[in-house]
Each structure stands twice: as C-alpha cells, then as structure tokens.
Amino acid sequence: MADQGALGVRIEDVARAVGVSRATATRALRGQGRIAASTRERVQRAAEQLGYVPNLMATELASGARGGAIGLMLRDAANPVYGQLFSALEVAAAAAGLELVTVTIGADPGGERQVLALRRLLGMRVAGLLVATGGVDSARLEPFAAEVPMVRVGRPEASPRIHAESYDEEWHGRLLAERVVALGHRDVVLLGASAETSYGEHRRGDDLERALAGVAVRRLRTGPDPADGVPAALDAVAAGASAVLCTSDVRQLAVLRGLAARGLSASTTGWDGRMPGIDLLGLTTVRMPVEEAATGAVDRLAALLGGEELTLPTHRGWRGELVVGRTLTERGTA
Amino acid sequence: MADQGALGVRIEDVARAVGVSRATATRALRGQGRIAASTRERVQRAAEQLGYVPNLMATELASGARGGAIGLMLRDAANPVYGQLFSALEVAAAAAGLELVTVTIGADPGGERQVLALRRLLGMRVAGLLVATGGVDSARLEPFAAEVPMVRVGRPEASPRIHAESYDEEWHGRLLAERVVALGHRDVVLLGASAETSYGEHRRGDDLERALAGVAVRRLRTGPDPADGVPAALDAVAAGASAVLCTSDVRQLAVLRGLAARGLSASTTGWDGRMPGIDLLGLTTVRMPVEEAATGAVDRLAALLGGEELTLPTHRGWRGELVVGRTLTERGTA
DNA sequence: CTGAAAGCGCTTACAG
DNA sequence: CTGAAAGCGCTTACAG
Numbered sequence: 001m002a003d004q005g006a007l008g009v010r011i012e013d014v015a016r017a018v019g020v021s022r023a024t025a026t027r028a029l030r031g032q033g034r035i036a037a038s039t040r041e042r043v044q045r046a047a048e049q050l051g052y053v054p055n056l057m058a059t060e061l062a063s064g065a066r067g068g069a070i071g072l073m074l075r076d077a078a079n080p081v082y083g084q085l086f087s088a089l090e091v092a093a094a095a096a097g098l099e100l101v102t103v104t105i106g107a108d109p110g111g112e113r114q115v116l117a118l119r120r121l122l123g124m125r126v127a128g129l130l131v132a133t134g135g136v137d138s139a140r141l142e143p144f145a146a147e148v149p150m151v152r153v154g155r156p157e158a159s160p161r162i163h164a165e166s167y168d169e170e171w172h173g174r175l176l177a178e179r180v181v182a183l184g185h186r187d188v189v190l191l192g193a194s195a196e197t198s199y200g201e202h203r204r205g206d207d208l209e210r211a212l213a214g215v216a217v218r219r220l221r222t223g224p225d226p227a228d229g230v231p232a233a234l235d236a237v238a239a240g241a242s243a244v245l246c247t248s249d250v251r252q253l254a255v256l257r258g259l260a261a262r263g264l265s266a267s268t269t270g271w272d273g274r275m276p277g278i279d280l281l282g283l284t285t286v287r288m289p290v291e292e293a294a295t296g297a298v299d300r301l302a303a304l305l306g307g308e309e310l311t312l313p314t315h316r317g318w319r320g321e322l323v324v325g326r327t328l329t330e331r332g333t334a
Numbered sequence: 335m336a337d338q339g340a341l342g343v344r345i346e347d348v349a350r351a352v353g354v355s356r357a358t359a360t361r362a363l364r365g366q367g368r369i370a371a372s373t374r375e376r377v378q379r380a381a382e383q384l385g386y387v388p389n390l391m392a393t394e395l396a397s398g399a400r401g402g403a404i405g406l407m408l409r410d411a412a413n414p415v416y417g418q419l420f421s422a423l424e425v426a427a428a429a430a431g432l433e434l435v436t437v438t439i440g441a442d443p444g445g446e447r448q449v450l451a452l453r454r455l456l457g458m459r460v461a462g463l464l465v466a467t468g469g470v471d472s473a474r475l476e477p478f479a480a481e482v483p484m485v486r487v488g489r490p491e492a493s494p495r496i497h498a499e500s501y502d503e504e505w506h507g508r509l510l511a512e513r514v515v516a517l518g519h520r521d522v523v524l525l526g527a528s529a530e531t532s533y534g535e536h537r538r539g540d541d542l543e544r545a546l547a548g549v550a551v552r553r554l555r556t557g558p559d560p561a562d563g564v565p566a567a568l569d570a571v572a573a574g575a576s577a578v579l580c581t582s583d584v585r586q587l588a589v590l591r592g593l594a595a596r597g598l599s600a601s602t603t604g605w606d607g608r609m610p611g612i613d614l615l616g617l618t619t620v621r622m623p624v625e626e627a628a629t630g631a632v633d634r635l636a637a638l639l640g641g642e643e644l645t646l647p648t649h650r651g652w653r654g655e656l657v658v659g660r661t662l663t664e665r666g667t668a
Numbered sequence: 669c670t671g672a673a674a675g676c677g678c679t680t681a682c683a684g
Numbered sequence: 685c686t687g688a689a690a691g692c693g694c695t696t697a698c699a700g
C-alpha cells in the first residue's frame with residue numbers, strides 16, 4: 001500500500017491543530033453558520049497545510065445529503081455513438097449543475113451485471129439514475145425506478161412507468177426505407193445483430209423491415225463482430241440483391257470492404273451517423289440526435305430531482321436526419 | 335422527490351422483521367462469520383422482500399474498507415481515442431477484478447476542474463487513481479499521488495515521481511517523419527492545436543517537428559475546432575508545401591475536405607489511428623496502442639494496490655504502428 | 669461565535 | 685451461533 005499520506009488526516013486533526021472543536025472546523029470549512037473570520041482562516045490554513053481531504057462517505061452519511069451526483073450506467077464506450085452520448089450527457093449535466101458518476105457495462109447477455117451496477121450506484125446513494133444501456137428489460141428496471149428518479153436515454157423500448165428520452169427509431173426506419181424504395185430497390189439484404197447480441201440493433205432491423213413494404217428482404221442476424229454475416233450478405237448481392245441495409249455504420253463499413261474485395265457493387269446504408277469521416281466516405285445513414293436526447297434526459301432528471309413528482313412518466317422520441325451519401329444510388333446504377 | 339421507496343429500508347428494519355440483531359443481520363447478508371443456515375435464509379428472504387439496498391457510504395465508512403473501486407479521470411469521451419481508451423480500461427479493470435468509477439472533464443484550461451474531480455474521487459475513498467487526461471501538470475498531480483496509488487495513462491509527460499503508461503509519441507513522431515522525408519517532402523505544413531488547447535497535440539507537434547530534419551516546416555497552432563487553421567494550411571499548399579501533417583486524424587479529415595473543396599492536392603498525415611473507417615478513407619496515421627497502455631496501466635495499479643510499494647515510479651512508453659494510406663504519396667505524385 | 673452531544677447506517681471485536 | 689457496545693468521520697440542532 002502506498003503511503004497513506006494525507007488521507008489519514010481527519011477533521012479532528014485539523015480542529016486540534018487550531019485548537020477548536022470539530023463542529024467549528026466543519027463550519028469553517030463549509031462556510032456555513034456564524035463563524036469568526038479569523039477562526040475560519042486559521043482552520044482553512046491548517047486544513048490546507050495538513051492536506052485534509054474530507055471523507056465524502058462520512059460527509060454524506062452524516063448530512064443525509066443524497067450527494068448531488070447522479071449515476072450513469074453506460075454501455076461500451078468504444079462505439080462512437082456511446083462515446084458521444086456519454087460526452088453529451090456530461091456536457092448537459094455540467095450545464096445543469098449535476099455531477100455524473102459513471103459505470104460501464106460490457107457484454108451482459110442476461111442483464112445481470114447491469115442490475116449489479118445499478119445496485120452499486122444506488123448504494124452510493126446517487127440522487128438519480130441515467131440508464132443508457134439497451135440490454136435490461138424494463139421489468140428489471142422498474143424496482144430501481146421506484147427508489148430514485150430514473151430516466152432512460154438513447155435506446156427506445158421503455159415501460160410506460162419509466163421516463164425515457166430516446167431515439168425515434170421507428171421514424172428513422174421509415175426515413176431509410178422510404179428512400180431505399182424510392183430509388184427502386186425491391187430486393188435487399190438486411191444485416192444486423194441478433195436480439196441477443198444487441199437489442200437496439202435488433203429493434204432497428206424490425207423497424208426497418210416493417211417499413212420496407214413491397215420489398216423482398218433477406219434478413220441476416222449476426223453476432224457482435226461487424227464483419228459477421230458479411231460473406232452471406234455478399235452472396236445475396238451476387239444472387240441479385242441490389243442493396244445491403246445495415247443496422248449500424250460499422251457494419252456498413254464492413255460491407256463496403258467486402259464489396260470492394262469481391263469486386264461486387266451494391267447500394268448500402270447504415271445507422272448512427274456519428275462517425276467523423278462520414279461525408280468523406282460518402283456513407284448513407286441516419287444521424288442520431290445524440291445531443292438532443294442527452295440534454296432532454298438530463299433536463300428531465302433535473303426536473304424530477306427538483307420535485308416534479310407528479311409528472312407521469314413520459315417517453316419522448318427524438319428524430320434525427322437522413323444522410324444520403326454515395327453509397328445509396330438508384331437501383332442498377334451502382 | 336420520487337417515492338423514497340426501498341431506499342428507506344435500513345438493515346435495522348430487516349433485522350427487526352426477522353427478530354434478530356443488526357449484527358446478526360449483517361453477518362447473514364455478508365455471509366461472514368458463524369451463522370445458522372436457517373437464520374441466514376430468513377434474513378436474506380426478509381431483505382429481498384423489503385427491497386433492502388445496503389448504504390455503501392455507511393458500509394465503507396464502518397468497515398474501513400477503501401472500497402474496491404478505483405477512480406478514473408477521463409477527458410471528453412466524444413473523441414474516438416478517448417472512448418476506446420475508456421473502453422479498454424474498463425475491460426482491463428474487469429479482468430483484474432477492479433471496479434471503475436469514472437468522472438470526465440471537458441475543457442479545463444487551468445486544470446482546476448481536474449483537481450476538483452480528483453479531490454472528489456479521493457473523497458469517495460477510491461483505492462487508486464487512473465488519470466487519463468492531458469491537461470494537468472505533474473506538479474498538481476503529485477500531491478494526490480502521495481495519498482493513493484496513481485497511474486497516468488495515455489498521454490506522455492510525467493514527473494519521475496508518478497507512474498505512467500503512455501504512448502511513445504516521440505517514437506511515433508519519428509515514424510511519421512521518416513516516411514515523409516523518405517517520400518521526398520521537403521516543405522510541409524504542420525497543423526495542430528496550441529499548447530493551451532491540447533497539450534498532447536502540442537507535444538506531438540514538437541516531436542514531429544524535431545524529427546523532420548532538413549525539412550522546411552510551417553507550423554500552425556490552432557484552436558480546438560478541427561477546421562481551425564485549415565484555410566491557412568491550404569494557402570501554404572497553394573504556395574508550394576507538398577504535405578500537411580496533422581496532430582490528429584480529425585484534423586486530417588478537415589484538411590482532406592478543404593483540399594477537395596479548393597481543388598488542391600497534397601499529401602496528408604494524421605495521428606491516432608483509431609477511427610473505424612481509416613482503411614476505407616486511405617488515411618495515413620499512427621495507430622495508438624490503446625489496449626496495451628490500458629492493460630499496462632491497470633495491471634500496474636493492481637500491483638501497487640497489491641502492496642508493491644517499493645517499486646520506483648516507472649514510465650513506460652508503448653509504441654504503435656505506422657499506417658500508410660493513400661493520403662501520403664511521393665512528393666509530386668499526389 | 670463556539671462546544672458537547674447525538675446521530676447518519678453499518679461493521680467489528682468482544683462477550684456470552 | 686448471537687447480541688450489546690463501540691466506533692468509522694462527519695454534521696447538525698441545541699445550548700450556551
């Protein structure tokens with residue numbers, strides 16, 4: 001163990017150094033209550049000199065304050081979309097004067113780790129909860145929502161009893177489908193993660209498929225690796241499909257690589273629209289309204305913390321925009 | 335305030351429901367010490383039924399346990415590199431059996447917010463600290479390092495008194511410079527953030543410039559927006575510079591857009607190498623060894639926590655690899 | 669303006 | 685195997 005250093009310094013030590021009581025030291029350090037300016041200064045100086053760091057655990061326990069912090073449960077930040085959501089949430093929280101304590105969850109098929117993480121956050125007595133993962137079903141979330149204000153953000157799918165600020169993926173699916181159909185595609189591949197792999201992507205696939213009226217859809221449900229299912233998709237292209245619709249942009253990239261490698265051509269679309277070089281790559285995708293959802297979620301949580309308890313849970317779906325690049329062309333012109 | 339719900343349930347309530355003492359309830363719930371199986375079961379059942387969630391603050395305060403968690407201070411996760419570093423750290427921490435509590439810092443010119451965040455993390459009595467931001471100078475970090483094991487990760491620049499697992503940016507600079515020179519470029523633009531904007535990028539610029547022996551370098555120091563300085567860089571290209579070397583990939587993208595818009599051509603290079611579509615874009619860049627640094631940092635921290643106190647702080651620099659794409663060609667062939 | 673005392677919710681020796 | 689008591693480090697009325 002490294003030298004315990006200043007962490008061993010308690011307020012008692014500071015108080016003793018100055019010759020006052022703990023209560024006085026507390027007042028001096030928190031700047032609350034009546035206190036002589038000179039005393040305050042002496043205490044502050046001593047605290048600084050001793051390297052006093054208040055023990056938050058004790059502070060919050062004693063004050064009963066539910067710590068200003070709000071807990072954020074996030075999924076894998078390696079994905080640009082989650083990284084940006086994370087960042088946007090931070091910005092929004094800072095603007096709202098809230099501190100964020102974050103825990104992330106990697107793969108979590110059964111949702112077990114998420115429940116654990118939620119308990120842990122709750123154990124830290126966060127004032128509110130932001131849930132930005134897709135893998136927990138609402139049923140497991142509800143008990144937590146009963147204990148502390150909770151807002152789900154990003155993914156759709158939310159029980160009517162839980163606040164949610166999400167992306168209107170159904171709308172996004174229609175946006176894409178409309179354009180694909182308008183360009184004459186009637187035989188397409190729909191490539192995306194299976195429900196177990198990513199519930200969010202799975203839902204996107206459903207939304208898109210539903211909107212593709214009159215189109216022959218070969219749906220491929222794959223694993224987490226973006227390259228999964230690409231060979232099968234290419235086979236379908238070779239067999240006549242004119243477009244490969246993906247439920248995420250990284251998958252679209254994998255398809256583009258595959259097409260180039262096999263010398264095939266087909267239209268492609270993705271989903272997310274948050275990668276840096278989208279314009280240069282000419283990707284066709286839907287851009288998720290990340291900032292809007294993040295700000296919406298934080299504002300709603302702030303309102304709930306502020307006492308808006310009577311509000312019925314609401315589910316707000318934010319709409320992004322279609323980005324049409326070179327990868328989507330009229331059927332037959334690719 | 336939302337219904338306080340089960341958060342109001344204390345261990346006392348559980349104990350009373352079963353008719354045992356708090357001490358017994360504790361033992362039953364933690365599974366420590368001798369306890370009758372039947373008692374344990376009854377307590378567990380009651381806890382579940384009442385929705386008991388242990389107050390972590392009280393638990394850790396009472397047990398003196400410095401909570402297993404380690405604190406991570408991170409910079410803006412919107413940047414793909416940081417998002418991936420975050421993710422890699424999570425993975426490594428999970429593998430090492432450590433929990434991560436993360437706070438992020440946005441722009442923080444003076445390093446004030448970072449110091450605050452560090453104090454806050456320390457207040458939570460984390461067992462160790464991972465610092466993955468660039469903006470704090472070592473002098474401000476040292477006091478914290480004296481209190482709790484600390485490892486700096488990612489950015490170079492570290493006092494000899496602080497453990498660091500970083501990227502060997504000097505080496506990366508040489509890697510790039512060598513290739514640029516080998517391809518005949520003798521008049522280049524070096525485009526990157528000013529020291530105030532991003533210390534890391536600034537250092538990269540220094541490293542690169544130093545390695546560009548015999549090359550005329552026009553250095554442009556810009557603000558945070560990737561598009562900053564691009565017009566000036568293009569002017570330099572129009573005036574004869576054959577390459578634009580950037581200290582980050584997003585800047586390189588901005589330059590590529592600018593070149594296309596103005597119908598100019600020049601070689602370009604970037605830095606980071608972590609964007610999803612690099613290969614498709616044909617970017618030239620250095621790929622940061624994110625996973626290696628992350629694993630190294632977590633392992634080292636784990637070792638420190640495990641009692642390796644005698645180790646002198648070490649500074650390990652991880653080396654990534656050069657990625658040469660279409661954007662870097664022999665001078666005159668662009 | 670300042671101090672003594674009680675208490676936050678939990679755990680941990682110490683006795684039984 | 686179980687309970688009473690003391691204590692973790694801090695704060696907050698309540699008296700002075």
